[in-house]
Amino acid sequence: MLPNLKSVCAGLIGCALTLQALADPLPSWREGDNKNAILEFVTNVTNPESDQFVPVASRIATFDNDGTLWTEQPVYFQLIYALDMLKEQAKKDPSILDSTMLKAAVDGDFKTLMSGGKGALQEVINASHADISLNEFEQSVKQWLATARHPKTNMPYNAMVYQPMLELLSYLRDKGFTTYIVSGGGQMFVRAFAQDTYGIPPQQVIGSGLHLSYEVINGNPQLTKKPDIAFLDDGPGKPVGIATIIGKKPIFVAGNSDGDFEMLEWGSTNSLPSLGVIVHHTDAKREYQYDRDSHIGKLDKGLSEAGDRGWLLIDMKEDWAKVYPKTP
């Protein structure tokens, strides 16, 4: 395509710019140090002549999901899904709301819910995510995504993915990287949309999960989610999840909160060249502005240490020309 365009363009003003724009793999990233650092890193590790060259099999990129690939405010979208499911179930059978916390949850009383700590969240997850087969759960999440709308933007939740990160995922894959999601959220929840939304297949989605039970019901084997957590893929759990599922240390790590700190730290000690990236939520107008004091996606330690550790702090407001695919 380029040679044709070149000949059409020959002698015309502006063609040099057009070609440059066409060649830009990250058009929603504004020119600047951060964009340059990403382009330079990828160029070096994929250049066989460079002493920074990394073979394709080791080009592992891991991305957090909530707050890194899509929005996580006002609360994690999966929690909104859980509350919606709980409300739906309670309509059919109000007796399932058999505790203060479950009642608070369906009433939207987050203050009471949050005061209940992990135990309260586990109650909500058990009531909304457990005792359901993997197939039914996948269908339920897909249906919810197709109909539910975000309280602030009124967009479908999976339209609130970051256009610059979609471009980064594609760019890395074009350059021979395998892109993984390493989410503190539910592995099966993320898998329900990761292929369509991010182009990431199930085997490249790592996340938290409930225990699964294999049961043969009327001759039909099925896997059922049970109400206890098998793996928590957050903080130090992220390197553990990566080691278990990928078995290789990433060379590119992207996160946005202190829950990604250990994944960034671990990736940085790769004997191969590596790059860490932190999405800093600085854009109150187009998205949300939060860091050290947020109840969701708290970024404190990472913000303090990014400079010394050589991690890029992506300033959402300054570095991104666009936030969501369908809005500026």
Next chain:
Amino acid sequence: MLPNLKSVCAGLIGCALTLQALADPLPSWREGDNKNAILEFVTNVTNPESDQFVPVASRIATFDNDGTLWTEQPVYFQLIYALDMLKEQAKKDPSILDSTMLKAAVDGDFKTLMSGGKGALQEVINASHADISLNEFEQSVKQWLATARHPKTNMPYNAMVYQPMLELLSYLRDKGFTTYIVSGGGQMFVRAFAQDTYGIPPQQVIGSGLHLSYEVINGNPQLTKKPDIAFLDDGPGKPVGIATIIGKKPIFVAGNSDGDFEMLEWGSTNSLPSLGVIVHHTDAKREYQYDRDSHIGKLDKGLSEAGDRGWLLIDMKEDWAKVYPKTP
């Protein structure tokens, strides 16, 4: 290459046969119903004109390891590794043999060891596999494989892989399948040799595993194996491991024992065409002969039900022209 050979061959007796042999992707499989059924299945699911066609993304093949890809007698090779490690450690510090079971283990007193059941095996695993970093463990397994020899054949353990299964793995990969190992043995143990021995990268090895702990020691993050089991990838655990790591149901499943029954059963309910294969150890001369009464790799239920369920029973003695790569 073929056109050249064809022109050289033109008019010569036997050239048709030579060409046929060259084209055979499974040369160590004797002609017969089982070989034909495998070839026919793969031909159908990869033929876009066939109503059995399966897209590349769904061509998932899962293989058990012990007894399916390599020998598992007189005991699982990983247990021999564990005992060797234990003996080595006890030489340096005899005080680690602080229980009847550990003493029995280093004395090769399998009768006492087996009488201790799972608890005894857990003791041996903890003493030999735990409190070691993943990197050190990988090096240890590699070094052991390079030097240890099998008590009966005097071959390195990783030379006791089945040539027909190596051909099957390559054949499936050539046809767009992704080949996974789903082992009841240790995931990290199998990963130490799976790439070199089977051409299977770490992210395609599923297995049992101890809990991993992320620790930063003198500024160096490392993952350490802890003395408690995180996941047992055996029996009903195999579909669970596949659902967690791959997130797709396999269309080709190979096993050899009742520990593979649920994996075979689950794969057989794929809405896509699927094939199940059981390696039946019938060759006392070239390998080992065992099934219903074996203490290792017991095949009872699978043997009884294979026919009704449409799984191929591979008769090692009859179906395989060759067992190991370097011996007949």
